[in-house]
Structures are given as C-alpha cells and as structure tokens.
Amino acid sequence: MTRITVDKVAVEARAASFTTRSIKQSAKLQGLGMVVAMTDLTTLEGKDSAEKVRALCRKAICPDPALKSVPSVAAICVYPRWVAEAKAQLVGSGVSVASVATAFPSGQVDLKTKLRDVEDAVKAGADEIDMVIHRGAFLSGDYTVVSDEIRATKIACGAAHLKVILETGELETYDNVVVASELAIEAGADFIKTSTGKISPAATMPVTLVMLEVIRRHFLSTGQMIGMKPAGGIQTAKQALHYLVMVKETLGDAWLDPKWFRFGASSLLNDVLLQLHRQETGTYTATYDVTES
Amino acid sequence: MSPSPEVKNPPELEFGNAWEYAAAPESVKVDIADKYGMFINGAFVAPMSRKYMDTINPGNEEVLSKIAVANEDDVERAVAAAKAAFPKWKRLKASERAKYLFRIARRLQERAREFSVLETLDGGKPIKESRDVDIPEAVKHFFYHAGWADKLDYAFPGRKGRPLGVCAQIIPWNFPLLMAAWKIAPALACGNTVVLKPAETTSLTALRLAEIFVEVGLPPGVVNIITGAGDTGAALVAHKDVQKVAFTGSTAVGKAIAQECAGSGKRLTLELGGKSPNIIFEDASLDQAVDGIVQGIFFNQGHVCCAGSRLFVQEGVMQEVLAKLEVRMQSLRVGDPMDKNTDLGAINSLGQLATIKRYLEVGEAEGAQRHQPSVKLPKRGYYLPPTWFTGVQPSHTIAREEIFGPVLSVMSFRTPEEAIARANNTPYGLAAGIWTDKGSKIFDIASRLKAGVVWCNTYNRFDAASPFGGYKQSGFGREGGRQGLLSYLELV
Numbered sequence: 001m002t003r004i005t006v007d008k009v010a011v012e013a014r015a016a017s018f019t020t021r022s023i024k025q026s027a028k029l030q031g032l033g034m035v036v037a038m039t040d041l042t043t044l045e046g047k048d049s050a051e052k053v054r055a056l057c058r059k060a061i062c063p064d065p066a067l068k069s070v071p072s073v074a075a076i077c078v079y080p081r082w083v084a085e086a087k088a089q090l091v092g093s094g095v096s097v098a099s100v101a102t103a104f105p106s107g108q109v110d111l112k113t114k115l116r117d118v119e120d121a122v123k124a125g126a127d128e129i130d131m132v133i134h135r136g137a138f139l140s141g142d143y144t145v146v147s148d149e150i151r152a153t154k155i156a157c158g159a160a161h162l163k164v165i166l167e168t169g170e171l172e173t174y175d176n177v178v179v180a181s182e183l184a185i186e187a188g189a190d191f192i193k194t195s196t197g198k199i200s201p202a203a204t205m206p207v208t209l210v211m212l213e214v215i216r217r218h219f220l221s222t223g224q225m226i227g228m229k230p231a232g233g234i235q236t237a238k239q240a241l242h243y244l245v246m247v248k249e250t251l252g253d254a255w256l257d258p259k260w261f262r263f264g265a266s267s268l269l270n271d272v273l274l275q276l277h278r279q280e281t282g283t284y285t286a287t288y289d290v291t292e293s
Numbered sequence: 294m295s296p297s298p299e300v301k302n303p304p305e306l307e308f309g310n311a312w313e314y315a316a317a318p319e320s321v322k323v324d325i326a327d328k329y330g331m332f333i334n335g336a337f338v339a340p341m342s343r344k345y346m347d348t349i350n351p352g353n354e355e356v357l358s359k360i361a362v363a364n365e366d367d368v369e370r371a372v373a374a375a376k377a378a379f380p381k382w383k384r385l386k387a388s389e390r391a392k393y394l395f396r397i398a399r400r401l402q403e404r405a406r407e408f409s410v411l412e413t414l415d416g417g418k419p420i421k422e423s424r425d426v427d428i429p430e431a432v433k434h435f436f437y438h439a440g441w442a443d444k445l446d447y448a449f450p451g452r453k454g455r456p457l458g459v460c461a462q463i464i465p466w467n468f469p470l471l472m473a474a475w476k477i478a479p480a481l482a483c484g485n486t487v488v489l490k491p492a493e494t495t496s497l498t499a500l501r502l503a504e505i506f507v508e509v510g511l512p513p514g515v516v517n518i519i520t521g522a523g524d525t526g527a528a529l530v531a532h533k534d535v536q537k538v539a540f541t542g543s544t545a546v547g548k549a550i551a552q553e554c555a556g557s558g559k560r561l562t563l564e565l566g567g568k569s570p571n572i573i574f575e576d577a578s579l580d581q582a583v584d585g586i587v588q589g590i591f592f593n594q595g596h597v598c599c600a601g602s603r604l605f606v607q608e609g610v611m612q613e614v615l616a617k618l619e620v621r622m623q624s625l626r627v628g629d630p631m632d633k634n635t636d637l638g639a640i641n642s643l644g645q646l647a648t649i650k651r652y653l654e655v656g657e658a659e660g661a662q663r664h665q666p667s668v669k670l671p672k673r674g675y676y677l678p679p680t681w682f683t684g685v686q687p688s689h690t691i692a693r694e695e696i697f698g699p700v701l702s703v704m705s706f707r708t709p710e711e712a713i714a715r716a717n718n719t720p721y722g723l724a725a726g727i728w729t730d731k732g733s734k735i736f737d738i739a740s741r742l743k744a745g746v747v748w749c750n751t752y753n754r755f756d757a758a759s760p761f762g763g764y765k766q767s768g769f770g771r772e773g774g775r776q777g778l779l780s781y782l783e784l785v
Binding site for chain 1: 300301302303304306307308309310311312313314315316317421425576577578579580581582584585616620623624633634730750751
C-alpha cells in the first residue's frame with residue numbers, strides 16, 4: 001500500500017481558493033446561522049469557575065436575546081470538573097456538554113489517569129469527550145501506542161461521542177496529519193479535531209482541508225461518516241464562512257450539519273452575532289451590544 | 294456502549310443546494326463607448342476604411358460596442374506613426390523609458406477593477422480570473438520590464454543590445470490585456486515602437502490601455518493599436534517598414550505568417566498552439582493532482598495555449614483519479630462570468646463554441662466516452678459544460694488536435710518510459726505537467742519532456758521573470774524573463 005502524501009503548496013493554494021468565494025445576503029444569513037449552531041462554545045482556562053460556566057451556558061442556550069432567530073450553539077466545552085455544573089444548567093436545552101479529558105492539553109500522564117479523567121467526565125454527564133492523542137509516541141513512530149490509547153478511550157466514553165484532537169501544530173507536516181487522522185478514525189473516533197487551542201498554529205484552513213480529505217476517502221470506501229472540528233484561531237464570522245465553503249465543496253451537503261461539523265471557539269460567536277445584527281438592522285453594532293459569555 | 298456508526302450505502306457525496314450561494318455579481322460599472330476608433334500617433338482616430346464591426350459579450354450575446362476595421366491605409370498610417378516615433382524613442386535615455394513603463398504599470402494597477410470588468414464583459418472569462426490573474430499579471434509584466442529598460446547592458450554579458458524598429462504584434466482573444474502586456478512591455482523596454490492588433494472579438498481592453506498611454510504621456514506613435522480581423526493582421530505583417538513580427542495564436546495562422554516573413558529580413562517569434570500532457574504518477578499527492586487537472590484544463594474555459602489537455606494517469610491509480618475528478622467537478626460552478634463565484638465562464642465566441650462541439654462529436658464517434666457534470670447553463674450566451682473523455686487512445690483526434698476549450702482527454706500509462714514517449718508523441722511542445730511526490734523522478738522526467746515549460750506538482754503558473762514559449766509546432770522564441778528580451782533586441 002502506498003502511503004497518502006499531501007503536496008503542501010497545492011493544498012494551501014486550494015484552501016486559499018475557498019476564501020475567494022463571495023457569500024452575500026441570503027447565503028450569508030443562512031451561513032451565519034449554521035456557524036452558531038455548529039459552535040462548541042468553549043472555556044478552557046485555569047481561572048474558570050462555576051459562575052463563569054453558568055454564564056457560558058446561558059449564552060449557549062440563547063446567544064443573543066435581541067436576535068430571536070438565532071439558534072442555540074451545539075455544545076459547550078469545559079474541563080471535566082465543570083461538567084456537572086454545565087449539565088445542570090443545560091438540562092432540556094438541547095445543548096450538549098463536551099469535555100476535554102485525557103489530561104488535556106498535553107496528555108502527559110499515564111493511560112490509567114487519562115481514562116480516569118474520561119470516566120469522571122462521562123459520569124458527570126458529558127455527552128462528548130474531546131481527547132488528545134499521545135503526540136510524543138506519534139512523533140517517535142509508535143503508532144500502536146497512539147492507536148491503543150484511542151481505542152481504550154473510546155471504550156471509556158461509553159455512549160459519549162469521541163472527538164480526537166490531533167494537535168496538528170505539533171505534528172508539523174500535512175503527511176503526519178493524514179497518518180494521525182487515519183489512525184484516529186481507524187481506532188473509533190466519531191470526530192477528528194485539529195487542535196487544543198493551546199498550541200500555535202491551531203486550526204488553519206489547509207490543515208482542516210487535509211483532514212476533510214481523509215474523511216472523504218474514508219466515507220467513500222466505507223460509507224461511514226466522520227465528523228470534523230477545527231478548533232482555535234477561528235475568530236471572525238468571515239473566517240468561519242470560508243470554512244463552511246470548504247466543507248460544502250469538499251464533503252457536500254451532508255456535512256453542513258452540527259452533527260458532522262463543529263467549530264471549537266470562544267470569541268467567534270460574538271463576531272457572528274455582530275454580523276447578524278448588521279444583516280438584520282443594516283447598521284454596525286458596537287461590541288458592547290452583545291453580551292460577554 | 295457507543296452508538297453504532299452510521300453507514301451510507303452506497304457512499305455518495307451530495308453536492309446539492311443545502312446551502313446555495315446567493316448571486317454575487319461584480320457591481321462596478323464600466324463606461325463603454327458606442328464605438329471605438331483606432332489609437333494612432335497618440336490619438337483615437339476614425340478608420341479610413343469607415344468600417345466598424347460589433348464586439349459582443351459572449352456571456353449574454355449583447356452587443357457591447359463597435360470597433361474599427363482597419364484596412365491597408367489604416368495599417369500604413371499606424372506603421373508610419375511607429376516608424377516616425379522610433380528614432381527619438383530609441384535615443385531616449387533608458388531610465389526615462391523605464392519611467393514610462395512604471396507609470397503604465399501603476400496606472401493599470403489603479404484602474405485594475407475597471408479593466409477586470411471590461412475584460413470579463415468582452416471575453417467571457419470569469420471575473421474571478423480577470424481580477425486575480427489577467428490584470429495583476431499584466432501589471433507585473435510592465436513592472437518587470439520597467440526594471441530591465443536601463444539594465445539591458447547587463448542582460449547579455451559582453452554584448453550590447455540594439456532595438457529593432459517597428460514591431461508588428463498580433464495577439465489572441467484568450468488573455469487580451471495580458472497578451473498585450475506580454476508584447477508591448479518588452480518591446481518598449483528594449484527601445485522599439487509598436488503596432489499592436491488585438492483579436493477581433495476582444496479589442497476593448499487594449500483600446501482602454503491606450504487611454505493609459507495618453508494619461509502617462511507616452512510619446513505619440515510609440516504604441517499604436519489598430520483593430521480588425523485576419524485581413525488587417527495580414528496587411529500589418531506584410532508591411533515593408535515592419536522590422537519584427539510577434540504573433541500569438543493558432544498554428545495555422547502562424548505558418549502563414551512564417552511564409553509571409555520568409556526572405557523579408559523581418560524577425561519573427563511565434564507562440565502557437567499546444568496539446569500539453571499532464572502526467573500523474575501513482576506516487577503523486579492525488580487530491581492535489583486532481584486540483585491540478587482542473588487548473589490545467591478548465592482555467593479560462595480551456596482557452597489556454599498551454600492547457601493540460603492530455604491527461605496521462607498511471608494505470609494503478611486511474612480509477613481513483615477518475616473518481617476524485619468526478620467528485621471535484623461537481624463543485625465547479627459554471628455560468629455568468631460576472632458572478633464572483635463563477636469558476637467557468639462563457640466560451641469566447643459562437644465560432645469557437647461550434648468548433649469545440651464538433652470535437653465533442655468526433656470524440657464520441659471515434660469511441661471515447663464523454664463525461665460532463667450536470668450543470669444548469671444560462672439561457673443566453675455561449676456556454677459549454679466542462680467535459681472529460683475517458684477511453685481515449687493516443688491516435689484519437691481529440692488526443693492529437695488542439696481543441697482550445699474545456700475538454701480533457703484522459704489516457705493511461707504504465708511506466709515512466711511509456712509516460713515520456715506518450716507525452717512527447719505530439720506535433721506540439723508548449724508545456725507539460727508532472728505530478729509525483731518523488732523529487733528524483735521530477736528531475737528525470739522534466740529533463741526529457743520536449744516542452745517549453747514543465748510544471749512540477751502545479752500547473753498554469755506564470756511569472757514575468759520566467760520565459761515562456763514552445764518547441765516544434767508550438768512556435769519559437771520566448772516571452773518573459775531575460776530570454777524574452779532577445780526577441781526585441783539585435784545583439785552586437
């Protein structure tokens with residue numbers, strides 16, 4: 001079997017070509033709505049507190065009281081210790097609770113501790129688990145270690161959906177991203193995710209395109225759909241629309257759905273809301289007109 | 294336990310209208326006069342022929358304007374103006390010539406949007422391409438040659454270059470402004486004067502460029518632009534005071550021009566047709582290679598002399614490549630050239646549309662299978678869905694002749710030697726593409742392809758500093774780069 005390679009120059013040119021699509025009027029309005037519905041509203045700070053999580057949950061359910069047509073976000077994303085609080089806030093809202101586990105973001109603990117982290121989050125009510133792969137093992141070529149950890153985590157997840165974070169900024173090459181994506185899918189990932197948001201570069205369009213192409217290959221050979229989540233670095237509505245263009249033209253209609261595509265972001269939501277205000281009222285809104293989360 | 298994964302059978306991607314892009318028409322309005330005269334000796338003048346012809350927007354078949362049809366008297370006037378301007382222009386300090394070229398480049402850059410819109414209206418290419426490729430590349434060409442104007446003494450060590458005199462330049466309709474820039478910029482940098490004849494279907498941007506010449510104060514007669522069809526071009530080529538002929542266009546016309554120039558002492562460069570091979574090896578990055586196929590043949594509706602119209606795929610990955618191509622083609626957007634999201638615009642003229650359709654029929658009659666995505670074409674205008682043929686054999690007409698449209702012929706090969714033999718088995722030799730992840734293979738194959746340009750893991754990339762031109766029936770002489778200067782200088 002020949003290994004799949006990625007041409008860096010060409011894939012970056014292709015990714016850039018999606019940014020030249022002009023998304024106007026009805027397409028923009030619909031696109032922005034999709035972005036909101038696909039957002040995993042995130043707070044992953046050392047300074048997070050119960051009150052911060054409660055604020056985030058309110059924002060997740062009703063992103064902007066002044067814009068009635070705006071949907072809830074897909075999920076909120078927090079550390080395991082805040083899952084129970086979030087779950088309590090989100091009961092009946094349709095908003096999922098995602099939790100980063102497996103000693104996020106570095107994953108530098110033994111597997112037993114990682115699995116304990118996952119089990120705690122699931123027990124507290126997490127609907128989705130965002131795990132990190134063992135990048136040290138990956139870069140050393142110990143793919144079996146990486147794969148076994150993902151499999152074990154998948155079992156620990158039970159009914160919770162598993163998102164596997166590759167931390168592409170540490171993998172460095174697109175060829176590595178392909179291998180890691182394939183490993184993750186093979187080992188049971190429901191979603192593959194670019195980054196923790198703690199390493200730069202986080203999500204980029206080319207790296208997301210490379211992962212979408214792996215998902216496409218997997219789908220066309222097995223019929224199984226895998227979800228995609230770029231995370232970190234997507235801050236503006238315009239950027240998010242470019243990502244949606246890329247999804248639409250790479251994977252087609254089926255993936256334009258929060259079930260199969262998510263944005264991991266914290267500041268993106270408010271920029272989208274400002275744009276929606278602009279679309280609705282025709283005037284630009286001040287940043288203080290949308291709420292903090 | 295975790296939910297069982299959803300499986301779709303058969304797995305088919307759906308590129309439908311779950312999220313349809315709204316129309317995004319370019320909103321800039323461009324003034325177009327009812328009719329255009331010719332640009333001779335620094336001013337717009339009516340043709341002595343008194344004849345005009347319509348120029349049409351191929352995107353909707355509406356008449357945009359009327360342009361002059363130059364006869365022999367008009368040619369005489371234009372060549373006389375260029376001849377009269379030559380002695381002074383030649384003696385002008387080189388750094389002053391450079392300044393004019395810089396000014397042209399700057400002004401063109403400032404008016405880029407207007408030129409893009411006009412180019413798309415007149416020629417049918419997508420606004421995205423005239424905005425992102427044609428106009429910026431034309432600007433670059435003027436900037437690049439402005440840089441050469443006062444450094445010619447260093448271009449060919451030990452020798453000095455002298456300008457030739459009056460250059461007759463005839464350009465095609467596929468990149469109207471860009472080809473004008475490719476011709477005018479080096480000629481002026483080297484101290485020549487010019488009579489340019491744009492193609493009869495796409496003269497408007499060249500005439501507008503003449504407005505810029507006036508704006509920047511280019512001395513009268515240094516560049517003259519006459520319009521018309523084949524007869525006008527023939528009269529220009531035949532004129533006794535022309536020292537140099539530069540032609541870009543079809544091989545048939547190129548041959549006629551070569552015959553006309555033979556024995557006349559006129560220098561000649563020809564940039565003609567092509568049937569360029571795009572070769573995909575099994576170790577290529579296939580997703581990117583498929584983008585390269587699309588860029589190679591569907592860029593500018595395939596109206597590209599170096600279009601990668603013969604695709605050679607190594608047998609082991611043929612099915613995979615074809616499957617990927619089919620998926621990729623579903624998101625290609627065909628239609629209104631003025632819409633910013635259009636990837637494939639209108640065919641340049643009714644005549645060219647008929648020619649391409651003829652080749653589609655011949656392709657099927659000879660036994661190849663035609664493939665086209667289902668696209669909704671506009672009701673008015675000259676459109677054709679992008680097309681690829683499988684089951685093509687090297688002896689098929691569609692594998693031999695230049696179609697000059699969005700039509701790809703897919704063939705296979707098994708070994709590198711076979712790839713080289715098949716790629717070189719053509720009367721043309723303009724360009725070629727190689728796709729492989731293996732560097733050593735690139736160097737080996739590239740050096741053995743008989744083509745003026747070989748692109749490796751990319752296609753249809755241009756740069757003013759990189760010489761462009763062909764082997765065999767694709768012509769001779771180079772445009773761009775240091776080598777391109779040789780076409781406009783006599784070395785002493």
